[in-house]
Amino acid sequence: MRTLLKHAMIVTMNEKGEVYTDGNLLFEDDRIVQVGKEAVKESTCDEVLDLKGKLLLPGFVNTHVHTSQQLARGLADDVDLLTWLHDRIWPYESNMTEEDSYISTLFCAAEQIKAGVTAIAEPGGQFVSGMVRAITEAGIRAKLANSIMDCGEGLPKAWQHNTQEEIARQEEDIQRFHKMADGRIEVWLGVRTIFNATDELLLQTKELAKKHTVGIHMHVAEAKSEVDYVRERLGVQTVTHLRDIGFLGPNLLAAHTVWLTHEEVEMFREYDVKVSHNPASAMRVLGFAKVPRMLREGICVTIGTDGAPTNNRMDMVDEMWVTSLIHKGWRLDPTVVKAQEILKMATINGARALQDEKLYGSLEPGKKADLIIINPDSIGMQPMHDPIANLVTSMHSTNVESTICNGRWLMRDQKILVFDEAALLQEAKERAASIRSRAKIQMPERFPML
Ligand SMILES: [Zn+2]
Numbered sequence: 001m002r003t004l005l006k007h008a009m010i011v012t013m014n015e016k017g018e019v020y021t022d023g024n025l026l027f028e029d030d031r032i033v034q035v036g037k038e039a040v041k042e043s044t045c046d047e048v049l050d051l052k053g054k055l056l057l058p059g060f061v062n063t064h065v066h067t068s069q070q071l072a073r074g075l076a077d078d079v080d081l082l083t084w085l086h087d088r089i090w091p092y093e094s095n096m097t098e099e100d101s102y103i104s105t106l107f108c109a110a111e112q113i114k115a116g117v118t119a120i121a122e123p124g125g126q127f128v129s130g131m132v133r134a135i136t137e138a139g140i141r142a143k144l145a146n147s148i149m150d151c152g153e154g155l156p157k158a159w160q161h162n163t164q165e166e167i168a169r170q171e172e173d174i175q176r177f178h179k180m181a182d183g184r185i186e187v188w189l190g191v192r193t194i195f196n197a198t199d200e201l202l203l204q205t206k207e208l209a210k211k212h213t214v215g216i217h218m219h220v221a222e223a224k225s226e227v228d229y230v231r232e233r234l235g236v237q238t239v240t241h242l243r244d245i246g247f248l249g250p251n252l253l254a255a256h257t258v259w260l261t262h263e264e265v266e267m268f269r270e271y272d273v274k275v276s277h278n279p280a281s282a283m284r285v286l287g288f289a290k291v292p293r294m295l296r297e298g299i300c301v302t303i304g305t306d307g308a309p310t311n312n313r314m315d316m317v318d319e320m321w322v323t324s325l326i327h328k329g330w331r332l333d334p335t336v337v338k339a340q341e342i343l344k345m346a347t348i349n350g351a352r353a354l355q356d357e358k359l360y361g362s363l364e365p366g367k368k369a370d371l372i373i374i375n376p377d378s379i380g381m382q383p384m385h386d387p388i389a390n391l392v393t394s395m396h397s398t399n400v401e402s403t404i405c406n407g408r409w410l411m412r413d414q415k416i417l418v419f420d421e422a423a424l425l426q427e428a429k430e431r432a433a434s435i436r437s438r439a440k441i442q443m444p445e446r447f448p449m450l
Pocket residue numbers: 064066123219255306307
């Protein structure tokens with residue numbers, strides 16, 4: 001199947017950052033064959049689409065997505081972090097069934113597809129088997145992980161395991177699910193936080209990652225309380241401790257990374273640690289990550305939405321916009337974290353962080369056909385004096401017209417083709433209520449409910 005997309009503005013995100021103002025892109029089955037100004041013989045194509053006035057971009061890569069929390073959106077607003085975790089999210093997640101995890105992940109994937117995301121990294125949720133079913137059906141790519149913990153206060157009983165049990169669980173997932181769905185699914189290793197991981201668990205996880213050549217996804221230095229706790233116990237902050245025990249490395253995807261000293265930012269550069277910046281979730285309770293400094297140091301910074309009860313939008317387009325604002329604000333410098341850097345973070349840097357730079361993240365011949373079509377003709381996105389800035393500062397996910405992953409149309413003209421969206425919406429609502437009732441979570445009454 002050969003598909004030609006012609007007369008588009010193609011934002012390639014290749015090494016040189018080339019943009020074709022009137023370009024053609026040809027893909028055959030799952031691969032991009034040609035990108036540029038050269039004409040393509042239309043008679044050799046099965047389908048030809050004229051995209052005049054539209055933009056083509058690589059699919060976005062969302063590097064921190066809690067698929068198991070999608071049905072918990074709105075479950076923990078306006079509460080402190082410990083209430084969020086111990087009274088709302090842990091009871092909710094620990095009461096989920098495998099089927100809940102499947103629907104939660106599928107519902108999350110629907111929001112990703114609508115926002116032009118073609119690859120995600122899950123830091124560790126419930127029932128990898130449920131996630132695998134959903135991702136297989138949804139057609140996007142995913143690095144999936146189990147949430148592993150071998151210590152920590154207040155853990156639900158179902159989650160209390162020792163180090164060996166946790167390592168064994170991860171290895172079993174790799175054996176069962178790694179490289180499934182035409183290779184779109186990979187099993188990664190997930191470490192929740194340093195609160196819930198002994199050094200032994202960290203080091204054995206690193207060994208296991210090396211053995212299977214997979215990445216490790218971990219929440220690192222996310223809250224001030226975390227680095228205070230580590231400093232009190234060990235005399236140094238989280239990242240320094242991870243460096244000292246030999247845990248840092250290029251296959252570590254570190255989420256949040258808000259509380260780093262300048263020296264620790266340099267450690268990230270030295271060990272080529274990848275960063276998942278989650279600006280909306282950070283603004284709730286975590287603080288400002290040193291993104292301008294990290295970018296200056298050449299660190300691979302990417303963007304993630306986190307989970308539905310933290311953000312509460314799982315929308316990469318919104319997340320790019322928030323990224324473009326917050327660093328200018330706290331640095332009092334409107335020239336930092338520019339639109340083109342943010343597009344890099346959301347595409348090619350994301351692919352690098354997922355160890356898939358050679359597969360996707362830019363529109364180049366030989367790469368997978370993971371791409372999105374943007375229709376900028378809306379009241380909120382026009383006019384476009386500076387199209388690259390518009391993509392970050394004024395685009396909405398409703399401007400994403402179509403999403404293609406692995407050469408397959410997942411959404412076309414804003415209609416999801418891979419599952420029944422209306423039926424999924426109904427099922428998600430019912431399951432969300434049912435889990436909350438099983439978990440016995442009481443919601444506060446904010447106004448008199450008459
Ligand atoms: Zn997270």
